[in-house]
Amino acid sequence: MSIEDDLKGRFRNEYHKGLINLTYTTKQLGYEFFLSLKKHGIAEQQYNVLRILRGFRSQAPLTIGFIKERMLDKDSDVSRIVDRLFEKGLLTRKENSEDRRQKSVEITSKGLLLLDSMFECEKRADTLLSNLNETEVRELNRLLDKIRNNTTN
Amino acid sequence: MSIEDDLKGRFRNEYHKGLINLTYTTKQLGYEFFLSLKKHGIAEQQYNVLRILRGFRSQAPLTIGFIKERMLDKDSDVSRIVDRLFEKGLLTRKENSEDRRQKSVEITSKGLLLLDSMFECEKRADTLLSNLNETEVRELNRLLDKIRNNTTN
DNA sequence: TATAATTATATGTTACAACACATAATGTTT
DNA sequence: AAACATTATGTGTTGTAACATATAATTATA
Numbered sequence: 001m002s003i004e005d006d007l008k009g010r011f012r013n014e015y016h017k018g019l020i021n022l023t024y025t026t027k028q029l030g031y032e033f034f035l036s037l038k039k040h041g042i043a044e045q046q047y048n049v050l051r052i053l054r055g056f057r058s059q060a061p062l063t064i065g066f067i068k069e070r071m072l073d074k075d076s077d078v079s080r081i082v083d084r085l086f087e088k089g090l091l092t093r094k095e096n097s098e099d100r101r102q103k104s105v106e107i108t109s110k111g112l113l114l115l116d117s118m119f120e121c122e123k124r125a126d127t128l129l130s131n132l133n134e135t136e137v138r139e140l141n142r143l144l145d146k147i148r149n150n151t152t153n
Numbered sequence: 154m155s156i157e158d159d160l161k162g163r164f165r166n167e168y169h170k171g172l173i174n175l176t177y178t179t180k181q182l183g184y185e186f187f188l189s190l191k192k193h194g195i196a197e198q199q200y201n202v203l204r205i206l207r208g209f210r211s212q213a214p215l216t217i218g219f220i221k222e223r224m225l226d227k228d229s230d231v232s233r234i235v236d237r238l239f240e241k242g243l244l245t246r247k248e249n250s251e252d253r254r255q256k257s258v259e260i261t262s263k264g265l266l267l268l269d270s271m272f273e274c275e276k277r278a279d280t281l282l283s284n285l286n287e288t289e290v291r292e293l294n295r296l297l298d299k300i301r302n303n304t305t306n
Numbered sequence: 307t308a309t310a311a312t313t314a315t316a317t318g319t320t321a322c323a324a325c326a327c328a329t330a331a332t333g334t335t336t
Numbered sequence: 337a338a339a340c341a342t343t344a345t346g347t348g349t350t351g352t353a354a355c356a357t358a359t360a361a362t363t364a365t366a
Contacts, residue, residue, distance in 0.1 A: 014290045025297040026179040101331045101344040129171045137167045144178040254314040254361045
């Protein structure tokens with residue numbers, strides 16, 4: 001399937017196509033992953049928060065700000081995502097007595113169990129680019145890094 | 154700036170990095186473009202609908218379904234996006250007398266003027282990948298196409 | 307032709323991003 | 337210590353994706 005067919009449009013040039021292609025491909029990969037998450041009744045950002053809580057368990061409890069820094073999306077509304085996970089019993093949230101502005105957030109055993117049961121989602125994520133060989137992925141990463149160097153200066 | 158620094162994390166392998174890199178880079182490019190739109194008080198999907206209305210002006214009026222097919226996101230909620238544009242006076246929306254289920258949507262002169270005033274946004278979009286040379290963009294497109302062939306089968 | 311299937315659009319819900327603003331706790335300055 | 341600044345988090349709003357369901361109009365079928 002070519003992107004031209006799919007979008008029913010034409011591109012001004014390779015750069016134009018590149019931008020649309022990036023958006024389109026990433027959206028599609030995200031959707032693939034989203035589908036594998038959906039079976040577990042959890043939204044993508046909630047999953048990401050749980051992953052961070054598990055990944056940094058040695059430094060638990062974590063604050064909202066710490067979690068926020070580690071989200072792919074820097075503007076994540078972690079307060080309300082944590083709300084939803086709290087209501088599902090997947091994490092605990094307490095006032096930090098050292099600094100009462102902060103919240104101490106920790107994954108529960110229920111949360112850990114859920115992540116364990118989602119192991120195949122993580123495996124799925126690793127296969128999304130499997131159509132590229134090692135050299136190609138490396139080249140993709142090089143190109144993406146190069147693109148970003150441009151836009152962040 | 155490396156993505157490793159930025160995400161404060163490590164990657165399992167190049168494939169893992171590739172997926173995160175795609176998500177992250179695309180998000181950043183999208184944000185760049187979003188910023189240039191914001192000055193004109195219009196949201197990204199609303200802009201996309203206006204572009205389609207202008208682009209296919211020769212076939213006007215267009216139906217909601219026609220617009221939907223041409224959106225990058227196939228699940229776009231075109232009905233409500235059109236609502237918002239209608240309220241801003243940027244398009245007209247009438248019942249189609251041939252098939253009264255359909256709506257006939259057409260961009261207004263106010264909508265065309267807005268797009269004209271946004272010409273620099275389009276130019277901006279074309280420069281987002283300018284850090285890559287022609288060969289590199291071509292290679293990027295090849296890799297993205299190859300990724301998608303995988304995930305759509 | 308009455309009925310059933312399909313189509314085009316609308317509406318309602320949940321989760322979220324991006325933003326502005328609010329609030330409370332803490333730190334700093336005078 | 338009182339006043340001000342900063343920090344951590346919360347809340348409210350708008351726009352949207354993804355989804356389910358609704359409704360009306362049209363087409364196909366028995």
